[in-house]
Amino acid sequence: MTNIKGPGIFLAQFMGDTAPFNSLASICQWAASLGFKGVQIPSWDARCIDLQKAAESKTYADEIRGIVAAAGLEITELSTHLQGQLVAVNPAYDALFDGFAPEALRGNPKARTEWAVQQLKYAAKASQNLGLNAHATFSGALLWQTVYPWPQRPAGLVETGFTELAKRWMPILNEFDANGVDLCYEIHPGEDLHDGVTYEMFLEKVNNHPRACLLYDPSHFVLQCLDYKAYIDHYHERIKMFHVKDAEFNPTGKQGVYGGYQGWVERAGRFRSLGDGQVDFKTIFSKLAQYNYTGWAVMEWECALKHPETGAAEGAPFIQQHIIRVTDKTFDDFAGTGSDENFNKTILGIN
Numbered sequence: 602m603t604n605i606k607g608p609g610i611f612l613a614q615f616m617g618d619t620a621p622f623n624s625l626a627s628i629c630q631w632a633a634s635l636g637f638k639g640v641q642i643p644s645w646d647a648r649c650i651d652l653q654k655a656a657e658s659k660t661y662a663d664e665i666r667g668i669v670a671a672a673g674l675e676i677t678e679l680s681t682h683l684q685g686q687l688v689a690v691n692p693a694y695d696a697l698f699d700g701f702a703p704e705a706l707r708g709n710p711k712a713r714t715e716w717a718v719q720q721l722k723y724a725a726k727a728s729q730n731l732g733l734n735a736h737a738t739f740s741g742a743l744l745w746q747t748v749y750p751w752p753q754r755p756a757g758l759v760e761t762g763f764t765e766l767a768k769r770w771m772p773i774l775n776e777f778d779a780n781g782v783d784l785c786y787e788i789h790p791g792e793d794l795h796d797g798v799t800y801e802m803f804l805e806k807v808n809n810h811p812r813a814c815l816l817y818d819p820s821h822f823v824l825q826c827l828d829y830k831a832y833i834d835h836y837h838e839r840i841k842m843f844h845v846k847d848a849e850f851n852p853t854g855k856q857g858v859y860g861g862y863q864g865w866v867e868r869a870g871r872f873r874s875l876g877d878g879q880v881d882f883k884t885i886f887s888k889l890a891q892y893n894y895t896g897w898a899v900m901e902w903e904c905a906l907k908h909p910e911t912g913a914a915e916g917a918p919f920i921q922q923h924i925i926r927v928t929d930k931t932f933d934d935f936a937g938t939g940s941d942e943n944f945n946k947t948i949l950g951i952n
Contacts, residue, residue, distance in 0.1 A: 602890055602927035607898035608920035609639035609677040611844065614902050615909060616646050625649045625665070629672035636917035639677040640669060641737065641899045644724055645684060645701075652679075652720065655727035662730035677897040678842060680737040681724045682787065687717035688769050689741030689793065714769070717741075721773045721784075729780040735841045735896060736777065737816050740766065740786050740794040740803070748795075759802075766793055767806030770813075777812045785816040785842040796827055797835055814841040818901065819880050820848035824870035826858065830884050837892035844901040845920055847878030865905040872903040874912035875919040882923050890925045898924060 610632050621627035625648065632640055644652040655662045669676050683701040690698050690710065699707040706713045721738065728736050744762040747754050777784040786794050786803075794800050800815070807813050817840045822829035833840065850870040855861070860868040872878070886898075900916040902909055931937075938944075946952045 602893050603895045604927055605843075605886065605889060605894060605898050605924050606677075606896065607639065607924055608637050608845075608917045609641055609897045609899035610635075610637045610913065610916065611641040611643070611680065611899055611901040612649060613641075613643040613646070613680065613682075615913065616643070616648055623648055626668050626671070629669050629674050632913075633672045633674055635914050636921065637674065637900075639675045639897055639899070641677045641897075642679050643683075644679045644681050644720075644727070650679070650727075652681075652723050652727055655730060656723035657726075659730045662727060666731055676731055676733060677899050678733055678735050678737055678785075679724055679728055679731070681721055682737065682739050684717045684720035684724075685738030685786075686741050686792075687713055688721065688773070689743050689766050690714070691743050691746055693746050694742075718769070718773060722776045725773070725777040725780040725782055725784075728777075728782045733782060735783045735785055735814070737785050737787060737842055739789060740770070740792045742791060742793045744793050745791055745795075762793065763802050763806050767803060770803075771807055771810070774807060774810045774812050778810075782812070783814040783841040784812050785814045787816040787818055787821075787844070789818070789821050790825070796822075796825065797832060800836070813839075815839045816842040816844060818844035818846055819885060820844075820846040820872055820878070820903075823848040823850050823879060824858070826850065830881065830888065833885065833888045833892065837888070837894070840889075840892075840894060842896055843889065843894065843898050845875060845882070845898050845916075845923075846901045846903060847873045847875050847880045847882075849873055849878040868905075871905045874902065874904040874907040875900065875916050877904070877907065882919075886923045886925055890927050 612628060615622055617623060621631040629640055642649050644650055650665055655665060686698060687701055695710055702713045706716055724736055743766055744759060774784055788794055788800060794803055804813055815836055819829040852869045856869045865871050898920050900920060902912045904912055
């Protein structure tokens with residue numbers, strides 16, 4: 602078994618226009634001061650990184666690593682959540698997701714998709730240049746608007762949708778494979794890959810591609826009423842990234858999973874700062890240790906109530922307290938009788 606690395610912090614929710622949140626150097630110093638040991642970098646934020654330049658210039662990638670190292674930190678992974686979303690967008694969501702793309706591409710879905718695919722390919726090479734072995738993204742969605750089968754889905758619609766989704770992702774997965782990096786899909790509502798069943802459907806379509814891996818985030822499963830602990834038992838071999846994020850689900854006589862179009866504060870299911878929700882992190886960290894998860898534990902902060910800086914300050918010690926220093930011996934070794942094949946045969950009566 603291997604000790605989980607951490608604590609890390611995903612910078613996306615903390616970047617801003619004022620110091621120390623407005624540059625990679627200053628936000629890394631801030632994160633280090635709270636006790637974090639790694640940062641997960643949102644590749645779409647120019648205040649953090651120029652993704653294309655990091656893919657095309659090893660010198661520039663080394664400079665980015667140097668900025669992070671100067672704060673005493675490591676880069677855990679890069680993220681292309683926003684770009685990955687644009688690999689597959691149903692026309693019903695064109696206007697809503699256009700804001701994720703450069704202004705010149707808005708209103709042009711074909712060009713937007715081509716840009717997103719290229720962004721993912723840059724991310725593969727940039728990750729290699731940065732010495733990383735895993736990458737975070739979203740799958741995008743062609744079918745999400747049909748998640749509830751009313752009106753009745755036409756026969757073959759889901760099959761066609763997953764065939765097309767796989768067609769778009771196969772060249773990207775192959776690029777990640779060529780660069781020795783696992784592509785980790787965050788299983789998430791709003792994506793066609795939103796639970797174990799849909800992930801397996803996708804895996805089948807991409808011929809069980811070895812780089813089609815998982816970012817495990819239990820908060821999204823709490824809000825779906827999915828068994829997030831058993832999920833680890835099913836998919837631990839594919840889990841290469843871990844977002845430590847809390848959530849709670851408190852249904853009432855008036856509201857359940859769908860949330861009644863309410864804002865995050867009023868929803869039955871909502872994200873919370875670490876320790877304020879219902880996620881059983883002790884069991885999660887135990888299972889990941891048991892299955893020899895070798896990656897990072899990265900806090901993704903999202904909370905409807907608590908201030909982000911408070912959540913960050915509480916998050917580093919919370920993760921540190923949950924990381925298990927794995928044992929290198931069996932607890933009852935003191936009572937062992939050694940190893941002797943002849944003695945074993947005598948016990949079994951086979952001499």
